[in-house]
Amino acid sequence: MNFKTILSVAVLALAAVNASPVNNIETIKKQCEDDGLATFYINDNGEYTCLRHHPKKEDLDYRTCFFTNDNDDEVVCVEEGFSNIPSCSKNSGATDYDKCAYKFLEFVDDGSDELPYRIRKFPTHEKIFTHNYVIDQKECRGHDGIVLSYKAAFQYICLQPATPKNSVSISDKECVRVDGKIYCIVQDNTSIDHCVRRDKQYSHEACKKTLELYSKVNNVNITEYIEN
Known part of the structure; x- marks a missing residue:
């Protein structure tokens, strides 16, 4: 294998490595939003999550969920496997409900003077962002x-x-x-x-x-x- 061939292979390998994370994110986003019931969020630090609407009556013990707005029959949950935020994963060993709620808030807050959600604890409806x-x-x-x-x-x-x-x-x-x-x-x-x-x-x-x-x-x- 001559130098030119080696260089070409190296360039292709480097390109593949660099493209892989992007491709993975695109795949995760597509799988997250495929059924139209979820929204994929990613921030500038590379943290991402998939928030999906679920009926409250479902078995949600293995998900981190929140009430939003006035609909008591539905919750928004973090989908395991489509999120890289430890505080939002019940399988991470580092679950922190309040920290996860603040991440949820960061993703949905567009910097305007309005918020589309009232994020509350599930299943108690308790307020999370107190005195704010x-x-x-x-x-x-x-x-x-x-x-x-x-x-x-x-x-x-x-x-x-x-x-x-x-x-x-x-x-x-x-x-x-x-x-x-x-x-x-x-x-x-x-x-x-x-x-x-x-x-x-x-x-x-x-x-x-x-x-x-x-x-x-x-x-x-x-x-x-x-x-x-």
Whole structure:
């Protein structure tokens, strides 16, 4: 084998090595998204994951799953074999649910002021990103909500439109009418304790006064306070 042949073989081998990771990622992405129920994510550090929608009633013990949004019948899970993030794998020996949730958040946060998901623990629905006004307000806006804040960014109320999905629980919330449309306080995305009914500081009258003030300074036209 002459020098030219050896050089050609070496170049081809190097090209194959360099192309292999890309090809593998493309294959993993294709297999992840093949059925239309999953989304493949990869970041600049080469970390990747496959997040798939599953009915809650499935056997999900071997997956890391999260509730998202208002759909209680469905969860989003990390697909084993399509993720290289140890904290998200139940087979890695390094599983960390909260760290995995933050990775999920990193992948779906596009840097705007809105988040498409409310990521919550499965099966308890517990909030994961506590005391984080940035995430709270992004979640609110990402669900067509109105954020009312005044003076301090960490003092805020989230008003979300009432829909057929969330209207069942309206009786547990403070609700108002804004330009003819019913909006209710999302307690998970509200930091004003006296507007959160499950908080010991809750006060309907105090909340009403706060809503009156915050709506005025935010130019939100509340036309009616709904008594529940």
